[in-house]
Amino acid sequence: MTTPPAFAAPLDLGGLRLRNRFVSAPMERNYCEVDGTMTDDYIAYLECRAAGGAALVFTEASYVRADGKGRIRQMGVDVDERIPGIAKMSDAIHAHGALVGVELNHGGRTAQGAVSGFVPVAPSPIPCAVVGGEMPEQLDGDDIEHIIECFGEAAARCRQAGVDVISLHGGHGYLIHQFLSPAYNHRDDEWADPALFVNRVIDAVRTMAPGIALGLRFSAFEAVDGGLDTATTRARIDAIDTDRLDFLDVSAGNYESGQWIIQPGEWQRGLLAPHAEPYTRDFDIPIGVAGRISSPDVAARIIESGQADFVSMARTLHADPDFPNRALDGGRYRPCIACNYCIDSLAAGPVPCSVNPWVGRELEQPSKPADVPVRVAVVGAGPAGMAAARDLALAGHRVDLYDERESLGGDFALASRLHEYPEYARIVDWYRAELVDLDVTCHTGIRVDAAALAGLDFDAIVLATGGRGPAVDLPGAGTRTVRDVREFLSSGDPAPESITIFGADREAAAVADDLLQQGAKVVMIGPQETVAHDVGRRGKIVLLPRLAASENLTTHLSSIVTRVERDRVTISTGGEERTVDAPGELLISHGVEPRADLLDELRSLAPRLGVHPVGDASGDGGSIHAALVTAVDVAAKITAAADAREEVSA
Numbered sequence: 082m083t084t085p086p087a088f089a090a091p092l093d094l095g096g097l098r099l100r101n102r103f104v105s106a107p108m109e110r111n112y113c114e115v116d117g118t119m120t121d122d123y124i125a126y127l128e129c130r131a132a133g134g135a136a137l138v139f140t141e142a143s144y145v146r147a148d149g150k151g152r153i154r155q156m157g158v159d160v161d162e163r164i165p166g167i168a169k170m171s172d173a174i175h176a177h178g179a180l181v182g183v184e185l186n187h188g189g190r191t192a193q194g195a196v197s198g199f200v201p202v203a204p205s206p207i208p209c210a211v212v213g214g215e216m217p218e219q220l221d222g223d224d225i226e227h228i229i230e231c232f233g234e235a236a237a238r239c240r241q242a243g244v245d246v247i248s249l250h251g252g253h254g255y256l257i258h259q260f261l262s263p264a265y266n267h268r269d270d271e272w273a274d275p276a277l278f279v280n281r282v283i284d285a286v287r288t289m290a291p292g293i294a295l296g297l298r299f300s301a302f303e304a305v306d307g308g309l310d311t312a313t314t315r316a317r318i319d320a321i322d323t324d325r326l327d328f329l330d331v332s333a334g335n336y337e338s339g340q341w342i343i344q345p346g347e348w349q350r351g352l353l354a355p356h357a358e359p360y361t362r363d364f365d366i367p368i369g370v371a372g373r374i375s376s377p378d379v380a381a382r383i384i385e386s387g388q389a390d391f392v393s394m395a396r397t398l399h400a401d402p403d404f405p406n407r408a409l410d411g412g413r414y415r416p417c418i419a420c421n422y423c424i425d426s427l428a429a430g431p432v433p434c435s436v437n438p439w440v441g442r443e444l445e446q447p448s449k450p451a452d453v454p455v456r457v458a459v460v461g462a463g464p465a466g467m468a469a470a471r472d473l474a475l476a477g478h479r480v481d482l483y484d485e486r487e488s489l490g491g492d493f494a495l496a497s498r499l500h501e502y503p504e505y506a507r508i509v510d511w512y513r514a515e516l517v518d519l520d521v522t523c524h525t526g527i528r529v530d531a532a533a534l535a536g537l538d539f540d541a542i543v544l545a546t547g548g549r550g551p552a553v554d555l556p557g558a559g560t561r562t563v564r565d566v567r568e569f570l571s572s573g574d575p576a577p578e579s580i581t582i583f584g585a586d587r588e589a590a591a592v593a594d595d596l597l598q599q600g601a602k603v604v605m606i607g608p609q610e611t612v613a614h615d616v617g618r619r620g621k622i623v624l625l626p627r628l629a630a631s632e633n634l635t636t637h638l639s640s641i642v643t644r645v646e647r648d649r650v651t652i653s654t655g656g657e658e659r660t661v662d663a664p665g666e667l668l669i670s671h672g673v674e675p676r677a678d679l680l681d682e683l684r685s686l687a688p689r690l691g692v693h694p695v696g697d698a699s700g701d702g703g704s705i706h707a708a709l710v711t712a713v714d715v716a717a718k719i720t721a722a723a724d725a726r727e728e729v730s731a
Contacts, residue, residue, distance in 0.1 A: 086377065087384035089409055092136070092391055094367055095294035095327035097180060097245055099136035099391065102384055103405040106330075106371055106393035107139040107184035107248065107298070109152050110432045112441060117144065117157020119166025122431075124173050125443040130398050131179035134405030136391075138179050140170070142186035142250050145235040146228055148199035149187030149256065151212070152427060158183065158235040164242045171243035182246035183239045184298065185232055185286075189256030190217045190265065191336055204259050204278075205267040211336045225272060228256070233285030240290040247286060247293050248328075251279055252300035253342050254335030261299075261317050262335075264308040276320035283325050296328035296366075297321070301356035304338040311356065323364060330369040330393055331357040340622045343396070344373050346419030346504040347623060351379040354388040361389055369393045375417050375504075377408035399423060400437050413514060416507040422706055425617020436508045438468065438709035447717055450477040452724045455540035455690060458483065460529045460679065463491020465696025465708040466545030467512040472716035473543075474519035478723075481539075482521050485528040489513050491547055493705060495570040496588075499595040501624055508705075531682040541690035541719045542683050545712065548673030548697035553583070555667075557645035562666035566592050569668050576601045581650065581663040583642050584670030585609040587616050592668065593634065594624055602633045604663050606652055608641050637661060675700045690722050 088102040105127075112123035123140075131138045143156040150157065157163050171181045190203035193213045202224065203217035220228070236247050251257040259265040260278040272278060279297070286295055299318065303309045309317070323329070333353055334341025344352065353372030361368040370389040374380050375397045383389050398404055400417035407414040415437060422435040434440035454477045459470045462484035470482045488494065490509040497505035516523060527533070534542065550565030566588050576599035582589045585607025593603045605612070612628060613621045628634055637652055644651040650663040675698050683692045693715040695701070696708035 086381045086408070088377070088380045088392065092367060094137075094246070096292070097294050099180065100178060101134070101136045101405060101409065102391040103135045103380070103408070104182075104369060104391050104393045105130045105135040105138040105398045106395040107141050107182070107250070108395040108399065109141045109155060109427060110441070111152050111154040111427060111430055112432075113154045113156045115154055117150070117155060117159065118163055119156065119170050122441065122444060123156075124170045126441060127170060128173045128177065129402040129443050131174040131177035133398065133402035134409060135179055135398060136405075137182050137246060138174050139182035139184055139246075139248065142184050142255070143235070144192075145185050145187055145231040148197050148202055149189065149192050149228075150197040151188035151192045153196060153430060156183075158185065158238055159231065161238065164238050167239065167242035167244065175243070180245040181243065182248060183244050184248040184250050185235050185239075186250040187228060187231075187256040189259045191254055203256070203265065204272065205265060207265050207267070209254070209336055211339070220272075222270070222272070225278065229278070229281045229285050232282045233289035236286040236290035236293065240293050245294060246296070247290065248296045248298050248330060249279065249282060249286070251297045252332050252335075254300075254303075254337070257282065258300060258335065262303060262309050263313070264303065264305055275317055280322050283322050287325055294327045296326055296330060297323075298330040298332060300333045300335060300341075301331050301353065302333055302341075303335050304333070304341050305335060308335070315359065318360070323366065326366060328367045328369060329360055329364065330371070331360060331389070332371045332393075339619055343421055343424050343619055344419070345421065345623045347501065348373060350375055351383055354383045354386075358388040361387060367391060371395065373419065375419065380408065396423060399432075399434050399440060413511065415511055416504070418502075418504040418508050420502075420504075421617065421619040422704065424619045433706050433710075435704065435706045436709070438706070438713045447472075447476060447720065450475075451720045453726065454478050455719070455723045456538060457481070457541045457543060457690075457719060458534055458537070458539040459543040459545055460683070461491065461545030461547055461696075461698065462486070462489040462523070462525070463545060463547050463696065463708070464493050464508075464512070464705050465547070465698070465712040466491070466543070467516065468709045468712035469543045469545060469695055469716050470521050471512060471515050471519060472713045473719065474516070474521050476716065476720045478720070480519075480521045481524065482516065483524045483527055483529045485526065487526045489516070489523065489525065492567055492570075495567065496591065498570070499591050500598045501591045501594050530679065531686055534683070535686060539686075539688050540723065541688050542686070542692045543712075543715060543719075544677065544680055544683060544692060544694040544698050545696050546676045546679060546698045549676045550669055551671050551674045553669050553671060555642060555645050558667075560645055560647045563645070564666070564668065566668045566670045569666075577665050578602065579664035580604075580668060581606065581665055582668045582670055583607070584668075585612045585614070585636070585638060586670055586672065587613050589668075589670035590616070590621070590624060590628065592670070594628060597628070597631050597633055600633075602664070604635045604637070604661070606637045606640050606642055606650065606661075606663070608639065610639050612636065612638070635662075642667075673697050690719055690727070693719070
């Protein structure tokens, strides 16, 4: 008999029992109402994670007082009006055999008046530039006592609503962490004692929510000057009343070192486990750990080695709520690619997922096969084409997928070769395996036109041919090789000694970074004011410092190329022209235009359920998330039209 993996074993947590070692970690998602009330969309999201096999499903860092709110639609536990929504959520999660957790929080200096409507407060008046830099007011003793009371009252509300587990957010630079950190607690009164505030909060929760399982999440280190290192953090934890806690959950970083809160895909999986190990060894309560735990083997290794007792997974279960079940049964799961598009979307509203187009839209996701299966051609096998083909096949349709390249994945497969994107290949491989299992017929190395599809009786055609770089007419371009960055990547040419890139967008930055890693010298000329302006802060938090530190990169920003010579170009910066060295071939990175040449031609075939462009071919690309959403929505539209026996105008 095969020995079950370590993560399959149950775990006692306080007076509760977890059915396995997978915890759906607290993750801010902006799915609540603006006033912090739970919504049906959020409940559906959490319910999927419970049905997916997680033993304990947390909501998110939830503010206990209104001035601690940090996100537009963050969950609130600050008033009694929140209780009915939380109770409804608890019932939904319990119905799937999972436990319910809520993380109590106050943003302190990280909360900003533009979001909360209040002046932020903190142990000491130290602004947080990362979120806007508003100067917080220093808390006085009475206000500190009130916040402590708010933590206790919030815990009581959760207990009344059927919540099983409370976690206090003592990490990531929020209020409890601010009291603990020498970088942000400069007080000289009794509250200068770094453990006093959290110990008082523990006491308030134990008093007002007796019997509830209680734990603390904390950062093992801050990675900022003057902040908590591993030794100082351990001293702080030793001073906390951990005998009154049921678990500890180890993370890292704060807002000024956000790469440690949510790590980039370039970093090692499970990288924080060694920082949890001393706590697991020395404390008699369960210890959890977060940090790039995105595969079953990493989870198993952490638990089998004794580095932690459970794994806290946020992005991994965001990408695939069924990850625990698939890890337990050895099945295939949709991988997180650690692109951080989710966290970079927080300021704008509800959080999506690059690789899962149904995240946050669980109530809209088709749940049954088509009543009337039809035959569909999908032209183009990049992410949008593969997603459309998969969802159509899941619905029971017969799908033929065509691509002029010899393998599936499109330009995204090219991007997956770059240094910055080591996880991207995982989602391409996942789609390829899914399409095989779903019996999608793949025709590669075939350039499709209307004649090729004529007479094959397709009921619908999906056009997913992607995009191409716009034509750029530069005087003197004939003096050297000039091509789009995508052409360069698809050529497979080795890294040259020197190269020049006209453009400073996402693609230009990623290609420049990859070539620099291979020893090339790169000149980047872009009209943009900053490099990778179209990438969120967390998505480039490691990339930009690396580019800035490279001696082989020369940048000319806020500039355009006006003339090309053999090894030099003339650039215009603010209307002033000058000639600069620009060796090697010239790569153009100016975004994409829809590659929809076939659209009118395919529409002439007049399939009864229409021709549907998706992704970059429809002009709705720009990100893998946008491409996948348009693709699966079109698949659902075709199924609905087929079931209604409609005819769709081409």
